Amino acid sequence: MKLNKLIFLIFLAVIFAGCSNDDKQSSDGAATNTNKDTLVIGLEAEPTSFDAHQLSDYNSSRAAMELYDQLVRFKDGSTEIEPSLAEKWNISDDGLEYVFTLRKDVKFHDGTDFNADAVKFSIERQIDENHPMHHTGQYAYADFTFGMVEEVEVLGEYEVKIVLNEPFAPFLSNLAMHSASIVSPEAVEKYQEDFTKNPVGTGPYKFVSWNPGVEVILEKNEEHFRDKPTISKLIFKPISEAQTRLAELESGNIDLIVNVPPDDLVRLEGSDKVQKIEDAGMHVWWTAFNTQKEPFNNVKVRQAFNYAVNKEAIVDSLLQGTGELANSPVPPNVWGHNPNVKNYPYDPEKAKELLVEAGYPDGFEVNYWIPESGSGMQQPQVMAAAIQADLAQVGVKLNIQTFEWGTYLDKVFVPIEEAEMDLHQMSWIGDNGDPDNFLYILLSGEQWPLKGFNDSYYNNDEVNQLLKEARVTSDKAERTKMYEKVQEIVMEEAPWLVLDYEKQIVLANPNLVDFKLHPTGVFRFSNAKIK
Structure with missing residues (x-):
């Protein structure tokens, strides 16, 4: 009799313990995170490093920069x-x-x-x-x-x-x-090469653990000299599949997600189950050509690709307001942007003419590298399919090859003698609000990988000289003139197929308050709270 009573009491304790769990059920049956001490963030891909000096992608920076x-x-x-x-x-x-x-x-x-x-x-x-x-x-x-x-x-x-x-x-x-x-x-x-997995800074959050493929955990630094975070723990989860991230947010298992498919943003407009947080970003998306390798060492081929792709249709129909059509490598919210430069209009007949002039009347076949997902890459597979279809209309066959984000970066950013790529997708979010951070690091002949991020291996003497002069000139008006000229030359020579400027958009649990996006795209959680 006593044993049965003990079992019954244990059974009741288990039930009540379950009812007091932080992840409670809402009235519509969805799980809701009511833990005010923990924020769970769904990332697009696995971070590649937590050593601030080795960060080279948006995704890793979002997870790592609160440490420093x-x-x-x-x-x-x-x-x-x-x-x-x-x-x-x-x-x-x-x-x-x-x-x-x-x-x-x-x-x-x-x-x-x-x-x-x-x-x-x-x-x-x-x-x-x-x-x-x-x-x-x-x-x-x-x-x-x-x-x-x-x-x-x-x-x-x-x-x-x-x-x-x-x-x-x-x-x-x-x-x-x-x-x-x-x-x-x-x-x-102490850690040598493993510092990237054991980072130590002075920031508002401290590193706890990194379980690759599962989660990264940070905890608040109680002794930070400036910020006193309210949220005690940050958990970053890499989820490359966009619909899975969204489902986890809607079920309440995750509090904030990035890179939401445009169709779902439209569907969730006005929903009281999630909140949309939006701001302008210093973000440009492009397809880079290997300008040192045939056929893209021919400027007419690069120009032909730009005419062949219906960029406006991609922005309007696929991105659905999450980006705006780009006219240069420099976003409009960065000073020095040249509004007078024109992007290539959609003109497949002009594209065919240029391919004939370049010696490719029957087109050709090339490999197009894309990531399965990745920081700031928007909708890489959908956008690649649209570009592939447009180029097929002018006789060019694109073979799309997809890679995991970390592998992709390792293949793209290599010295020229190791470069195998024909063309690939890339995006860039400005680090400091200066046009130098776009034009020099991405297009100077002195910034070929591994020195920098000139992933098209573009090299133009006039551009190189203008960019060097702009760096040592203190007069902002003079610098602006130089950067405007560089944008004119670059768009004419087309080392990229420049497509759009992405807006910063995240979806979050409505209980998350006082979280604001930053122009650099890096997340700051010190002032955020969970109601």
Whole structure:
């Protein structure tokens, strides 16, 4: 009798325990996350690294950047600069010396002190091949961010001077980028190449664990000098299939998702089960041609492809308002954008004429690489199919080849002597609000992989010279003229098929409040709350 009573009491306890679970059922039967301490984010793909100095894709940055701080930061909602790990700074009249006074109240997540030595370490690790920790990573942004740095000098425990070898107009903005994050020297020395899986910064969140293919867990840093997050835990889940991400959001298992199919955005318009958060982004999407390889070393072939593709139909019918037709590599919300440059109109007859002039009257066959999903890649397979169909009409056969995101990046960003690709999809979200961050890093002949992200291996002497001059010119009006000219040349020579500027759109649980998107696309959760 006593045994039966004990079993009954255990049974009741299990029932009541289940009723008190954080993931409760709503009135319509859907699971709802009522845990105010945890936010679950559905990513498009597996992060590739958590070492801020090695980040090279949007997806990884969204998961990793709450772990780190930089000397200066972008203000919420803009790319204006404000103090961060540096309390103040002074720039010499000749623009060559930057002296930073650092905060004294900051510790890394491993308990070690932030100081001027850590700043020197974080820069020199990337740019000095003889640095004892240089071998611990590959730094795709190093040349772009710090290529003009001559010396980093420690003036005191909390004072550091950065000396440039020539004036560099965007330098302060560069110091707010992910590649300028300050990392723990002791952690890098401890973990070596595995620092990417054991990251230590000073940011508002601390790294807990990374179970590849399953989840990444971060927890709030109670001792952060600036931000005091309300949400205690962030869980990032890689879910490459868009419909699966959406189903997880609608069921309440995930609180925020990215890259929602346009058809579903239309369907969910006005729904009280999810909220749409939208903002303009510094984001351009294109197809890159290998300009150093036949047939795309012929400008007429590249121009023909641009005429052959009905870009407006893709933007209107497939993207359905989630992007706007692009006219240049620089988005309109970045200063220096040239509104007068014209993209190629849809003209398949003109495309055929150019192919004949280029020596391809019967067309040809090439391989078109695309990712299965990936950061900022919108609808890669659907868009590829539309481009494939348009080009078939002018006699070109595209063989679409699809790769997992990390594999895709490894295949695309290789030295020219290893490049196998004919053409591929890519997108870029601006890092610092400066046109240099689009035109130089993506189209300068000095930025071929692995030095930078010129994935078309484009090289034009006039463009190279204009971009170099613009970097050392302090007059913004003069810089604007140079960038406008570069956009004219680039669109004429067509190393890309430029398609659209994507809008930033995420869907979230209605209980998520005070979460705002940032122009750089990086997520900031410090001010967000769960009702």
